[in-house]
Amino acid sequence: AQSVTQLGSHVSVSEGALVLLRCNYSSSVPPYLFWYVQYPNQGLQLLLKYTTGATLVKGINGFEAEFKKSETSFHLTKPSAHMSDAAEYFCAVSSAFSGGYNKLIFGAGTRLAVHP
Amino acid sequence: EAQVTQNPRYLITVTGKKLTVTCSQNMNHEYMSWYRQDPGLGLRQIYYSMNVEVTDKGDVPEGYKVSRKEKRNFPLILESPSPNQTSLYFCASRLQGAGTEAFFGQGTRLTVV
Numbered sequence: 587a588q589s590v591t592q593l594g595s596h597v598s599v600s601e602g603a604l605v606l607l608r609c610n611y612s613s614s615v616p617p618y619l620f621w622y623v624q625y626p627n628q629g630l631q632l633l634l635k636y637t638t639g640a641t642l643v644k645g646i647n648g649f650e651a652e653f654k655k656s657e658t659s660f661h662l663t664k665p666s667a668h669m670s671d672a673a674e675y676f677c678a679v680s681s682a683f684s685g686g687y688n689k690l691i692f693g694a695g696t697r698l699a700v701h702p
Numbered sequence: 703e704a705q706v707t708q709n710p711r712y713l714i715t716v717t718g719k720k721l722t723v724t725c726s727q728n729m730n731h732e733y734m735s736w737y738r739q740d741p742g743l744g745l746r747q748i749y750y751s752m753n754v755e756v757t758d759k760g761d762v763p764e765g766y767k768v769s770r771k772e773k774r775n776f777p778l779i780l781e782s783p784s785p786n787q788t789s790l791y792f793c794a795s796r797l798q799g800a801g802t803e804a805f806f807g808q809g810t811r812l813t814v815v
Contacts, residue, residue, distance in 0.1 A: 595742065618801040629706070629792055629806035630745075637801040676744060681800060687733070687752055688800045689760075694744040 588613045588679050590693035598699040605664040607696045609651075609677030612658065619660040620678040620690070621651055630676060636660065647671070672700045704729045708793050708807035715783055715814055723778045723810050725793035731805070732798040734776040735760070736768065738789040739809075745792065751776055752798070783814040 593608040611617055618637050622630040634645025641653040647670075651662045660677060677693040706727045715721055727734065732753050737745040737760075747760030751770040765787055767779040776795075780787060793807040 590744075620803075622804075622806075627809075629808050630794075630804075631806070632803045635801065635803065687750065687758075688802075689747065689750070690735075690804055692737075692745040694742055 588615075588617065588681065588689075588691050590677050590679050590691055592675075592677050592693035592696050594696055595694065596697050596699065598701065599667045601669055601700055601702055602666050605649075605662070605667045605671065605698065607662040607675050607677075607698065609660045609662065609693060610658055611660060611677070611679045613679055613681070615681050618680045618688075619651075619653060620680070621645065621649070621660075621662050622676045622678060622692075624674045624676065624695075626673070633662070633675070667698075667700045669700050669702070672698055674698070704805065706793055706795055706805050706807040708791075708810050711808060711810060713810060713812050715812070717784055717814055718782050721780050721783060721812075723780075723791060723793075723812070725776045725778065725807060726774050727776075727793075727795040727805070728774065729795060729797075729805065730773065731795035732773075733802075734770065734793065734795045735804070736766070736776070736778045737792045737794065738762065739792060740789055748778070748791075780812075783812075785814045788812060788814050 589612045620635045621633040636653045735750040736748040749768040751757045791810045794804040796802045796804045
């Protein structure tokens with residue numbers, strides 16, 4: 587069975603500071619990993635994903651995440667927070683095996699606040 | 703423009719009054735899903751569909767029904783809504799296969815009184 591744990595339901599940073607949102611996963615099969623962002627009153631949109639290949643993945647809006655198999659982690663980072671980054675962020679995992687239905691399993695989410 | 707469209711965006715209803723939330727996608731995706739989002743619980747899958755006439759239960763299917771008569775549409779039906787179904791609902795679609803991106807609708811905020 588697969589699961590996702592996001593450490594910290596709320597994270598607050600100053601504008602210009604490093605953003606670090608933590609995600610750990612559990613999977614008995616090779617995982618595909620995703621980060622989604624949800625702005626107020628909107629649906630979720632994909633920030634970045636890891637499937638295969640390079641373990642450091644770059645996404646939109648300056649975000650990146652690193653897949654660390656030994657730590658079963660996929661933490662999201664951004665060097666310098668902007669006010670527009672305030673949103674809720676969801677980590678998700680899916681099975682890498684093709685064939686059949688590959689369910690997306692979401693973490694509980696982390697709400698990021700950015701203050702001046 | 704590629705999109706998933708849900709309607710309505712907001713709905714207040716009374717216990718027991720049947721309702722349908724519509725979902726339509728224009729990307730010819732095989733997979734479609736319904737999720738509910740509740741504080742502290744993230745997104746939980748209600749039902750999913752792998753293609754026309756192929757649907758299956760997700761993690762929290764009780765009290766919900768779906769149908770997939772056409773590839774683009776995947777309505778969510780609450781036959782007899784109850785207050786514990788008050789939630790934010792999202793429809794999503796994606797291409798078949800592992801690692802594919804899910805595209806989400808704008809959400810439907812449902813309140814059952």
